[in-house]
Amino acid sequence: GQQVMQIPQYQHVQEGEDFTTYCNSSTTLSNIQWYKQRPGGHPVFLIQLVKSGEVKKQKRLTFQFGEAKKNSSLHITATQTTDVGTYFCAAYQGAQKLVFGQGTRLTINP
Amino acid sequence: NAGVTQTPKFRILKIGQSMTLQCTQDMNHNYMYWYRQDPGMGLKLIYYSVGAGITDKGEVPNGYNVSRSTTEDFPLRLELAAPSQTSVYFCASSYSSETQYFGPGTRLLVL
Numbered sequence: 141g142q143q144v145m146q147i148p149q150y151q152h153v154q155e156g157e158d159f160t161t162y163c164n165s166s167t168t169l170s171n172i173q174w175y176k177q178r179p180g181g182h183p184v185f186l187i188q189l190v191k192s193g194e195v196k197k198q199k200r201l202t203f204q205f206g207e208a209k210k211n212s213s214l215h216i217t218a219t220q221t222t223d224v225g226t227y228f229c230a231a232y233q234g235a236q237k238l239v240f241g242q243g244t245r246l247t248i249n250p
Numbered sequence: 251n252a253g254v255t256q257t258p259k260f261r262i263l264k265i266g267q268s269m270t271l272q273c274t275q276d277m278n279h280n281y282m283y284w285y286r287q288d289p290g291m292g293l294k295l296i297y298y299s300v301g302a303g304i305t306d307k308g309e310v311p312n313g314y315n316v317s318r319s320t321t322e323d324f325p326l327r328l329e330l331a332a333p334s335q336t337s338v339y340f341c342a343s344s345y346s347s348e349t350q351y352f353g354p355g356t357r358l359l360v361l
Contacts, residue, residue, distance in 0.1 A: 146292075182340055182354055183340070183342075183350075184352070185349045228292060232347050235346075235347050237298065237308065238295070240285075243291075245290075
């Protein structure tokens with residue numbers, strides 16, 4: 141079935157540095173979603189991208205969907221300690237099944 | 251609006267015991283899901299439901315059963331618990347194929 145591969149698995153940065161996580165699929169995706177999970181918490185929806193080449197911003201977070209709709213990225217500018225957590229991309233397989241990437245765990249040195 | 255609620259928050263089971271994880275949503279969502287998340291890993295779909303009376307298997311259904319008698323409730327049943335079922339279980343709901351709203355999770359330890 142459809143798989144989404146996410147890299148890197150872990151990322152440690154100094155507070156104020158930028159952070160990027162990448163999500164790749166071997167098949168064309170109808171859309172892609174991003175979730176954030178704080179340590180000990182549950183996944184929380186961040187955004188959904190639908191259009192080829194789409195770019196969306198939420199304050200310091202920039203989300204991109206590739207032109208071929210096979211990859212996506214999340215970039216955080218000037219990380220803050222509140223950004224700590226695991227970031228997951230996810231894509232629907234058919235109409236009902238959401239397939240999650242393995243996640244990128246972000247830790248920050250204040 | 252409580253959103254998605256799950257009980258219990260934490261449970262220890264002995265091998266071979268059974269239990270039911272409860273999940274309730276008050277957003278009138280048709281779609282509901284059960285995931286498991288092993289330490290340091292992503293989420294794997296166990297079962298899902300697109301409406302009352304309709305359920306289907308996900309990626310890792312073995313050892314679990316579900317039912318969906320109402321729109322609000324989607325319990326997950328573990329029969330004959332095994333150590334491999336030690337995990338965090340998340341229930342989620344959505345309106346069609348859109349944003350999924352997750353519950354706080356149930357941490358299960360099987361010894």
